[in-house]
Amino acid sequence: MLFASETMSEILLIGLNHKTAPVELRECLAISSEETPVALNKLQESPFIDECLLLSTCNRVEILLTSDNSLEAVNTVKNIMSEFNKTPVSRFEKHLYIHEGEAAVRHIFRVSASLDSMIIGESQILGQIKNAHSVACANNTTGLILNRLLHRAFSVAKRVRTETGIGDHAVSISHAAIELGKKIFDTLENKKILLIGAGEMAELAIEQLIRKKVGTIYVANRTFKNGVALAKKFNGEAIWFEEIMNHLKIVDVVISSTGASEFVVTRNHLKGIMGERFNRPIFFIDIAVPRNIDPQINRMSNIYVYDIDDLNGIVVGNLEERKKEATKGERIVDEAVIQFSKWREGMDIVPTIIALREKIDRIAKTEVEKIQKSLKHLSKEDHLVISRMAETMVQKVLHDPTLFLKKDLENDNKSLVIDFTRKLFHLD
Amino acid sequence: MKILIFITLFLYGLSTIAYACHLFGRNQRFADLGYWFLIIGSLFLGAIVFQEAAQSGHIPVHNLHGTLLVAGLMIALVFIVFQYRIKFNILGVFMVPILFLMVITATLTPYTPLHTKNIFNSFWLITHIITIFIGEACLALACATAFFYLIQEHAIKTKTKGFFFNRLPSLEWIDHSGYIFIITGFTALTIGLITGFIYAELIWGRFWSWDPKEVWAGGTWLLYAALLHGRISAGWRGRKAALLSIAGFAILLFTFFGVNFLMKGHHGEFTAF
Incomplete structure (x- = not known):
């Protein structure tokens, strides 16, 4: 049935993502947030497109729309994409995927549940879709169908997140370190941090820690001046490199990433210190290669040492876990797709008329049966007359609404009328 | 009596299942469900203990059957209070099945209502028994918590x-x-020991009589x-x-059971069966 023109408007999804297109092409076709309203309006100007929504992130460019002429709608989208980014259609055409009907519904559900993401379970995508939806709403380019579809997508995403462990496992080095920290300390709030050396990854970890409202951050650097600069950046306190041992008595988390070729902290350093610390736990995150923290320390009580390989190991394991959890997510998506299709099927003229008739018929029949039970003295013929009268009334009452529903309506109005009718008679 | 035990077991069974679902599905609702089943089950267990106490005229700790029921009830109560305060679901996952087994074991050990001996009716003795049981329940939960610590x-x-x-x-x-469990347990144990001494002084005229249970309890303390x-x-x-x-x-477990099985003393009938 693909591309067949139908009277009922169909949901279509056209786009490309990190799996189908290389980054150079995605860059090229990305539509900035300022350009989005312009693009949306352009799309809606087309007579083949009823409702539309545009999602553009670094990993995907997707256009979701409803149309009763799929073939033309797809061509319009391609032309607008090409025009908008000044890229010939032939350059991106073969990277595009086009989903129609249920497939489009499933796709948008999977994307918002982060099952289609590069890093499965990442939480940004849902916010991006919500944003895309509100931009489309603000520009009046979505209607009954897409609004309903998007709301379903949000609730599917929420269900997947709460009912599966898809977002539970940290998948970056700094997150993995924080996750571990939270399994050692009840909270990272007000914990004192010591940063030894500097480096991109260490700084990333510190930034994450700051978000967890940690306490004082001490920065020790061989070159004091660099330490001061870094401390300023994190609102921390620079200390001399020689002061490290003293500070080990008070800090809770140590992040180390110096270029030193020998261990900066060894077992001997810590032997006396743990007593002074009252055995409060201390967590070493050693992201330096070669390592700065003697791994032997991990054997001591209340001291935990993780090096870069350990953290990497966690990340790899967690990615596997997420993939496992994703299967559960797919099941939830499947359920939601079936539910949505049911709603869509009902959203057509004929099913609505049938449902309406059935409902009124049922009411009439029940009432007739009731009255006949209390009028036992009447003859069979009399009963028949009563039933016929009820049937005729039903026919007559339904005559005008049926005609009205059968009238040729434009797609937009049609959906609204059907939705209204179903709500008015409580047909769902 | 029989029906009360059956209902208690049924509710504890449901609680165990709910907690197991929580363990595997990690859904908070199951843990809450398990908690409520535990509370209602414990009300029934309380009713059983109360009934046995009313029948014999004293706290039913004169044989293994009653001792297990009272110990189970105390563990349940202590857990219910702590769970309300600190939300320690995973403890429930392991504690409720143990509770279930304790009640089952109690029903399998013969129940022989004892004719009243007046020695059981002193204020000091009742306080002694209750606080000791509360203390032991807390320390049992502390032990389970310690296992969790070692696993983690x-x-x-x-x-x-x-x-x-x-x-x-x-x-x-x-x-x-x-x-927290240990502090609470230790405090209760201390009160239990003190009231025990006072009772001993009142009945036997001496605080300490080198009864094996006393010695072991002192060691535990x-x-x-x-x-x-x-x-x-x-x-x-x-x-x-x-x-x-x-x-x-x-x-503590040895003091509780072992001493009674292996040594003699005036706490002997406590685990008789």
Whole structure:
């Protein structure tokens, strides 16, 4: 049935993502947030497109729309994409995927549940879709169908997140370190941090820690001046490199990433210190290669040492876990797709008329049966007359609404009328 | 009587199932459900204990049957209070099945209502029995908590996330909860011992009579005292505290049951069957 023109408007999804297109092409076709309203309006100007929504992130460019002429709608989208980014259609055409009907519904559900993401379970995508939806709403380019579809997508995403462990496992080095920290300390709030050396990854970890409202951050650097600069950046306190041992008595988390070729902290350093610390736990995150923290320390009580390989190991394991959890997510998506299709099927003229008739018929029949039970003295013929009268009334009452529903309506109005009718008679 | 036990077992069974669902599905609603089944089940268990107490005229700790029921009830009550305060779901996962087994064992051991002996009816004795049982329940939960600590510590130290890594709270939290259990348990134990001494003085005219149970109880008390002292003055926490807590409870269990089975003394009928 693909591309067949139908009277009922169909949901279509056209786009490309990190799996189908290389980054150079995605860059090229990305539509900035300022350009989005312009693009949306352009799309809606087309007579083949009823409702539309545009999602553009670094990993995907997707256009979701409803149309009763799929073939033309797809061509319009391609032309607008090409025009908008000044890229010939032939350059991106073969990277595009086009989903129609249920497939489009499933796709948008999977994307918002982060099952289609590069890093499965990442939480940004849902916010991006919500944003895309509100931009489309603000520009009046979505209607009954897409609004309903998007709301379903949000609730599917929420269900997947709460009912599966898809977002539970940290998948970056700094997150993995924080996750571990939270399994050692009840909270990272007000914990004192010591940063030894500097480096991109260490700084990333510190930034994450700051978000967890940690306490004082001490920065020790061989070159004091660099330490001061870094401390300023994190609102921390620079200390001399020689002061490290003293500070080990008070800090809770140590992040180390110096270029030193020998261990900066060894077992001997810590032997006396743990007593002074009252055995409060201390967590070493050693992201330096070669390592700065003697791994032997991990054997001591209340001291935990993780090096870069350990953290990497966690990340790899967690990615596997997420993939496992994703299967559960797919099941939830499947359920939601079936539910949505049911709603869509009902959203057509004929099913609505049938449902309406059935409902009124049922009411009439029940009432007739009731009255006949209390009028036992009447003859069979009399009963028949009563039933016929009820049937005729039903026919007559339904005559005008049926005609009205059968009238040729434009797609937009049609959906609204059907939705209204179903709500008015409580047909769902 | 029979029907009450059946209902208790049924509710504890449901609670066990709900907690198991929580363990695997990690859905908070199941843990809440398990908690409520536990509360209602414990009301029935309380009714059984009350009924037996009314029949015999004293707290039913004169045979193994009653002792198990009272101990179970106390563990349930202590857990219910702590769970309300600190939300320690995973403890429920393991505690409720044990509770279930305790009640089953109690029903399998013969129940012989004892004719009233007046020695059971003193205020001091009742306080002695209740506080000792509360203390022991707290220390049992402290021991379970210590096991959780060791599991979680092992996972973090060996860098192998197991089944429990995400299901258990942080080390610091487990350690602190264990400490709260021990402090509460120790306080109750202390009151229990003191009231026991007073009772002994009233009945036998001496505070201490070198009864094996007394000796072992004194030893247990000293061990927990040392554990708490070490924690406060020298920061014995983490693994060391967990191991000591487990050792303490092992000795406590021996004091509770072992002494009665292996040695004689005036606490003898406590585990008779």
